Amino acid sequence: GHAPEANIVAYKITKGSSGSTSSSIILKAWQRIASEATKYGILVANNSFTGSPRPTDAVQQAIDSLCLNSNVLVCVAAGNFGTNTSRSQSCANGLASGATSIDTKVVTSFSCKGPLYGSGGRFYPDLSACGLNVTMAWRDNEAGEKVWSGTSFASPQTAGCALLVRSANPALTALDTKAIILNNLENIRPQNPKGDRNWFGLGFLRDDLAVEAALGKSGHKLFKGTLTTAVKERIHSFPVIAGKAYGVTLAWHRTRLSSSTWSNLALEIRDASGILGFSDTPKNLYEKVLFIARKTGSVSIHVKAVSLDASSLAYSVAAGPNKADAKILASVSYYGTGCPGTGKKIVVLPSSAADRGGNSSYYYWALSYKPSRWQQLFLGSQSGDFAALWAGWRADDKVSTTYKGKWVDLELRMAGTDKTPSTMSAYFASNYSSKLPLVRVFNRRKVYLPNIKGGKFTPDKFDVKLAFDRVFYFDRAKAPNFLLEYINYGNGNSNKYFPYRLDAQYSSRPYWTSYVRAYSPTAASGYRSAGYGPVTAFGTPGGTPTVVPRISA
Structure with a gap:
C-alpha cells in the first residue's frame, strides 16, 4: 500500500461474512x-x-x-x-x-x-x-x-x-x-x-x-489563519519566480454539523499589477487557484469570508510549485463560481466574432452617445460560466478611419437574466434575474476614450478596456444569460453623440444578442433592437485588466 509501515486499527462494521451493515x-x-x-x-x-x-x-x-x-x-x-x-x-x-x-x-x-x-x-x-x-x-x-x-x-x-x-x-x-x-x-x-x-x-x-x-521543500509553504465576524480577510505573502507556475489551495471545515449550509470562503491571488486568479465555490469547503507568476517577488494570497457559520473559523492554505503536468490553460486555470474551466484570458461575445471581425459596425454606441441608458443581452451558452474583471471593445476592422475619443461620464452594471435575445423586454428592470442580481461593476466616473483606428484585425486586441471595481460572477446554474448595462450621464461633446465606430455583430434568428436603448440615463424602458450589438470582450483571471482610457476619480 501507500503507507506500508502504518499501524492499523480496524473496526468491524459488517454483519457476518455477507458484508451487510446498517x-x-x-x-x-x-x-x-x-x-x-x-x-x-x-x-x-x-x-x-x-x-x-x-x-x-x-x-x-x-x-x-x-x-x-x-x-x-x-x-x-x-x-x-x-x-x-x-x-x-x-x-x-x-x-x-x-x-x-x-x-x-x-x-x-x-x-x-x-x-x-x-x-x-x-x-x-x-x-x-x-x-x-x-x-x-x-x-x-x-x-x-x-x-x-x-x-x-x-x-x-x-x-x-x-x-x-x-x-x-x-x-x-x-x-x-x-x-x-x-x-x-x-x-x-x-x-x-x-x-x-x-x-x-x-x-x-x-x-x-x-x-x-x-516537508516544505522546493518552495512549498503552508499558511494558517482564522477569520472572524470582525476580521473577514487575511493576507499572506508568498514568494514566486517570474514565468513559473504555482498552485494555491485553501481548505476549511464546516462547524455547524446539524446544518446543510456552511461558511463560504473565497481565495484570490494578486500581484502589484492586479488579480492573477481567484476561486469561489459556495458548495465546496476548499478553493484552488493555479497561476503563472508575472514577476519575481511576492504575490499576496487573500482569504476572504463571503459568509461564516461561526464567530471564528480556522483555515489552512497550501501554496507551492504547480507540478505533475497540472496544465495552466492560457495563463491561468482556476476553479469556482464564474469558472468555466477553460482558462481563457477573455470571453468574446457574440462568440462568432471571437476569431474574426464582426459582420457589422456601430457608429454611436453607449460610449459615444448622448445621455442615455443601454442594456445588452448575451447568451450564456456562448460564454459558459466565467468571472468578468473588465469589459472591452474594439475598433471596426472594416475601415481604417481614425475616430477621436472624448470623455464620457459612465457607469457599468451586470446582471443575470432569464430572458433571451428574442424575449428581451423593453423594460430594463424586467430583464433582471433575482437569482443573479444586478452588480455595479464600474462606478460612475469620467472615462477619457482613446483615439481608435480600424482596418486591421487582431483577435485579442481590444482598443478600449475598462477594469471593473467589482468582479461579476456569471453562473448559468443561476441564470442562463446575462446583461451588460451602460449608464451614460454625459460626454465631452456637449452631451451630443460623436462618431466612434466599434466592431459589431448582426444575426438573424436565432439571435445571438439584443439590446434596449433609452434616451435618458434614468429611463425605465426603451427601444429594443434584436440580433444586433457591439462585439464585447470580458476579461477573466489571467487576462490583463489594463485600463486603456484615462479615468478620473
Whole structure:
C-alpha cells in the first residue's frame, strides 16, 4: 500500500461474512473512533461503503465531527454508480475519491460523477486515484491475491497518502493535510477530454508531490489563519519566480454539523499589477487557484469570508510549485463560481466574432452617445460560466478611419437574466434575474476614450478596456444569460453623440444578442433592437485588466 509501515486499527462494521451493515452500526464505529483517536494515535480513517449525500445525516455528521474535533482526516469512496450520486457519502470535511485506470488515468465508467445529489451543485468527487483492476490481499487466503475494481479501492490509497503526509510532518493537522493533498494533484483533463472536475475532482493523487510539500521543500509553504465576524480577510505573502507556475489551495471545515449550509470562503491571488486568479465555490469547503507568476517577488494570497457559520473559523492554505503536468490553460486555470474551466484570458461575445471581425459596425454606441441608458443581452451558452474583471471593445476592422475619443461620464452594471435575445423586454428592470442580481461593476466616473483606428484585425486586441471595481460572477446554474448595462450621464461633446465606430455583430434568428436603448440615463424602458450589438470582450483571471482610457476619480 501507500503507507506500508502504518499501524492499523480496524473496526468491524459488517454483519457476518455477507458484508451487510446498517447506518446505526457505522455511526457507532465513527463514534468509537472519535473516543479512541488519542489512545491509538489515529490520524486518518477510511470507509469504502455507500452512505448518504446529506451532510445532516447522522453518519455524515459523525464523519465531519471526526475531522473537525478529533483531528482525523476521513477518506471515503465516491461510489460506483456513474452519474447517480444519491448513495455517495457527503464527507464534506474529508476527502471523497473517484476511480481511474492505473496506467492511462482515464476515469472509469462506474466511478460516481457529480454534482453531489441534493447539494445544490457541489463538485464531486474531490480527487481521483487508481480504482480499476487493483491487486490486493485476498480474504482468508494468506498466500493469495485478488484483483478488484471500484472506488472502494481508490479511497484507501488517498488515506495512505494522507498518512504519509502526516508522518512526514507530524505537526500537520487533518485540515493542513487536506489542503496539501488537493494542492499537489496531477491534471488528468487531457486523458478525460469529455469530463470536468465532476468526473475527477481537482486531479489525480500524487503521494510524491504531497510529501514534498509536507516537508516544505522546493518552495512549498503552508499558511494558517482564522477569520472572524470582525476580521473577514487575511493576507499572506508568498514568494514566486517570474514565468513559473504555482498552485494555491485553501481548505476549511464546516462547524455547524446539524446544518446543510456552511461558511463560504473565497481565495484570490494578486500581484502589484492586479488579480492573477481567484476561486469561489459556495458548495465546496476548499478553493484552488493555479497561476503563472508575472514577476519575481511576492504575490499576496487573500482569504476572504463571503459568509461564516461561526464567530471564528480556522483555515489552512497550501501554496507551492504547480507540478505533475497540472496544465495552466492560457495563463491561468482556476476553479469556482464564474469558472468555466477553460482558462481563457477573455470571453468574446457574440462568440462568432471571437476569431474574426464582426459582420457589422456601430457608429454611436453607449460610449459615444448622448445621455442615455443601454442594456445588452448575451447568451450564456456562448460564454459558459466565467468571472468578468473588465469589459472591452474594439475598433471596426472594416475601415481604417481614425475616430477621436472624448470623455464620457459612465457607469457599468451586470446582471443575470432569464430572458433571451428574442424575449428581451423593453423594460430594463424586467430583464433582471433575482437569482443573479444586478452588480455595479464600474462606478460612475469620467472615462477619457482613446483615439481608435480600424482596418486591421487582431483577435485579442481590444482598443478600449475598462477594469471593473467589482468582479461579476456569471453562473448559468443561476441564470442562463446575462446583461451588460451602460449608464451614460454625459460626454465631452456637449452631451451630443460623436462618431466612434466599434466592431459589431448582426444575426438573424436565432439571435445571438439584443439590446434596449433609452434616451435618458434614468429611463425605465426603451427601444429594443434584436440580433444586433457591439462585439464585447470580458476579461477573466489571467487576462490583463489594463485600463486603456484615462479615468478620473
